[in-house]
Amino acid sequence: MQTYNNLYPEIYSIKNLVIAWRKARKGKTKRAYVLEFEKNLGKNIKSIHEELKTKTYSPKPLKTFILRDPKTRKISKSHFRDRIAHHAITNVLEPIFEKMFIEDNCACRKNKGTLFALDRFKKFQRKVTKNLSSYGCCLKADIKHYFKEIDHKILLQIIKKKVKDLDVLELIEKILKNNVSDNLKGKGMPLGNITSQFLANVYLNEFDYFVKHELKVKFYIRYVDDFVLLDSSREQLIIRFGAIEQFLNENLKLELNKDKSKIIYLSKGVDFVGFRNFYHFRLLRKRNIRKIHYKIKQLKNNKISREKFKETFEGWSAYAKWANSYRLRERLLGIELRNV
Numbered sequence: 166m167q168t169y170n171n172l173y174p175e176i177y178s179i180k181n182l183v184i185a186w187r188k189a190r191k192g193k194t195k196r197a198y199v200l201e202f203e204k205n206l207g208k209n210i211k212s213i214h215e216e217l218k219t220k221t222y223s224p225k226p227l228k229t230f231i232l233r234d235p236k237t238r239k240i241s242k243s244h245f246r247d248r249i250a251h252h253a254i255t256n257v258l259e260p261i262f263e264k265m266f267i268e269d270n271c272a273c274r275k276n277k278g279t280l281f282a283l284d285r286f287k288k289f290q291r292k293v294t295k296n297l298s299s300y301g302c303c304l305k306a307d308i309k310h311y312f313k314e315i316d317h318k319i320l321l322q323i324i325k326k327k328v329k330d331l332d333v334l335e336l337i338e339k340i341l342k343n344n345v346s347d348n349l350k351g352k353g354m355p356l357g358n359i360t361s362q363f364l365a366n367v368y369l370n371e372f373d374y375f376v377k378h379e380l381k382v383k384f385y386i387r388y389v390d391d392f393v394l395l396d397s398s399r400e401q402l403i404i405r406f407g408a409i410e411q412f413l414n415e416n417l418k419l420e421l422n423k424d425k426s427k428i429i430y431l432s433k434g435v436d437f438v439g440f441r442n443f444y445h446f447r448l449l450r451k452r453n454i455r456k457i458h459y460k461i462k463q464l465k466n467n468k469i470s471r472e473k474f475k476e477t478f479e480g481w482s483a484y485a486k487w488a489n490s491y492r493l494r495e496r497l498l499g500i501e502l503r504n505v
Contacts, residue, residue: 166326173332175257177217182210185252188359189245198245213246213253220332222250224343227355241344241355251360254336259363261327266366267373271438272389273362280487282388282438283447286395289384290431290444293395297444303435304394304402306409306426308419311390312361313353316418317341320368337364365389368417375412380405388438395431402428439484446489457481457497 175181186206190199202209216222225244243251266274271282293301308314320341321334328334340360344353354361369387376382376394382405384395396402406428413419429435434443441448457478464474482494 168327168329169261170329172257172328172330173217173336176253176333176336177214179210179214181253181256182214182249185249185256186210188252188256189248202245209246210249213249217250217253217336220335222336222339224250224340227343240357243355243358247340247343248359251340251358254333254340255359255363258328258333262363262367262370265327266370267377269386270366270370270373271386273366279388279438279484282386283440283442283487285386286393286435286437286442289386289395290442293384293397294431294444299397301395301397301431302399302402303429303431304396304406304409304427305429305435305437306392306406307422308390308413309422311419312356312365314419315352315354315365315368317351319417320364323367323371324364371417372409372413375416376405376409379412380408386437391438393435393437399428440488447487449485449488449490449493453481453485454493461497 193199224247227241229241271277344355376385382394386393434441460477463469485494
């Protein structure tokens with residue numbers, strides 16, 4: 166296995182930090198904290214460069230707030246300068262690990278995502294059921310409190326298999342320790358950081374290899390901590406279910422969510438990546454529909470601006486088009502919005 170050393174200078178190079186700044190500001194160019202940083206852009210980039218180079222860099226405390234959208238979530242946000250450092254790290258490390266990731270690891274990767282996962286599910290569904298002419302089953306599962314339960318020691322050991330640069334490992338450890346979302350020492354990553362998304366894929370790459378190479382599962386798709394295995398045999402999935410639980414617990418100190426992990430007949434529809442997937446059609450999740458109703462209610466009560474709602478609705482509508490939702494979209498746009 167090829168390993169990598171002397172990566173740290175690549176991370177703190179001015180060129181890499183400028184690329185990282187551009188990524189960090191994308192879609193946020195009018196935010197006050199971005200404008201403030203860019204008042205002295207050269208000086209601020211040089212400051213991050215010097216701190217990383219001299220190993221005096223220390224991430225600022227995360228800003229934590231509660232978001233109700235409509236589900237209540239605890240969000241931890243990094244300071245803008247730290248987000249630049251996060252992008253600088255992933256710019257260098259992501260190409261190294263990307264080569265190792267399996268094809269059907271679908272989240273937070275270039276040219277992957279929800280639509281890719283849906284298309285793969287449809288393709289696998291047809292193969293397992295011999296073009297929808299016979300029964301097939303799906304083991305649908307997700308991991309309990311995934312981001313909160315990631316073990317730092319195990320994660321660093323996984324990274325060390327490829328990255329031998331001790332300065333890089335020390336920097337990653339600093340970022341991992343800057344976590345207010347979990348009171349347990351040595352566990353958890355804040356949801357939302359680009360480093361968290363990337364490292365979450367690195368952590369579960371061990372699991373992907375177990376499923377594909379040890380269990381020899383042909384039809385497997387993972388989207389962050391949400392995954393499916395498709396097979397014509399329910400009995401085979403029951404055996405694999407037990408092996409998966411054991412591997413996650415013993416090797417990654419993770420547990421499956423018991424309420425959301427089950428074996429389902431494909432003909433009854435499988436809830437995956439935001440949609441209920443049936444043989445001949447696809448429906449939106451009910452909570453996704455509730456979310457847009459909630460946004461409409463906010464607009465009616467003047468809780469959000471028309472501009473903000475329009476942006477939200479256009480994004481939701483583009484997403485909803487992937488399901489059989491034409492009538493729903495027309496009703497929301499043509500009836501409910503006329504009453505606003």
